[in-house]
Amino acid sequence: GAGVSQSPSNKVTEKGKDVELRCDPISGHTALYWYRQSLGQGLEFLIYFQGNSAPDKSGLPSDRFSAERTGGSVSTLTIQRTQQEDSAVYLCASSLNTGVGEKLFFGSGTQLSVL
């Protein structure tokens, strides 16, 4: 596609429910990243994929968070048993590879609200 696409753009859920967030990267981009941004804050790294593998999962806040990427393309971030502190904008980015100084292309994010 022309850019990184994320869905849904907004998600409201009840505490304790599971949610799935989807990211469709730019075609041909092998690296995919998930970040989280709380209101007025910076971008918190969650996880990145090189192809289908995730060399770095160090940013996942807890074992309630998981992500997968299939076919070297679409990625899904799953949050189980959501908590109110999970409310944030979840941003996905892709790049051609994980080379140093690589330019990241971001999607518009999913605004998650946990009630």
Added chain:
Amino acid sequence: GQSLEQPSEVTAVEGAIVQMNCTYQTSGFYGLSWYQQHDGGAPTFLSYNALDGLEETGRFSSFLSRSDSYGYLLLQELQMKDSASYFCAVSGNTPLVFGKGTRLSVIA
């Protein structure tokens, strides 16, 4: 670990010049990037510095001093549309780590 410091807010007048600073602590430093984010929008790449000195792209310039662990973004001929948040980010042994950003408000 890695950490970055940026002033939280800055206000400048349309047509003026503004400098936004970034200091960092990191291991395995490779370079410093800058991203712009308008309210409700996606961050977009502005520049990347791997070597000391100034890089210029139109009205935007970015500077890096590796010995001082310091960089800045310089915006000239400010326009109202430049009102946004600006994030510095370091490339190191981990995927890109971002600062908390500087919110720039351009006033008439």
